[in-house]
Amino acid sequence: MWRLKSESGNASDIAYNDDPFVIVNMSVWESLEALRDFAYRSDHIKVFRDRAKWFEKATKPNYCLWWVPAGHVPTVAEGRERAGALSKARRDSVCVLVLAAISAAGG
Secondary structure, rough: EOOOOOOOOOOOOOOOOOOOOOOOOEEEOHHHHHHHHHHHHHOOOHHHHHHHHHHOOOOOOOOOOOOOOHHHHHHHHHHHHHHHHHHHHHHHHHHHHHHHHHHHHOO
């Protein structure tokens, strides 16, 4: 397991973009099962349940997962690119569904 952190030992002081209220959290896991176990079957779940105390509700996708080769350490720029591509894909999917619905309605 690898987690992004700065020289101070955390990632909250690493810039994701120009918005100082956006923080980045990146990690690499051996498997989806290992990530799931950490996120939902460890003490982390207590913090996860309380996230509304510290964060505003997201209005767009705020996380993404992707496979990386063994030994690869992703960069913040790579994460930003992947998140942007996912956001675009979701918008495109919504557009396709809306167009399909319009077509089905005879529009």
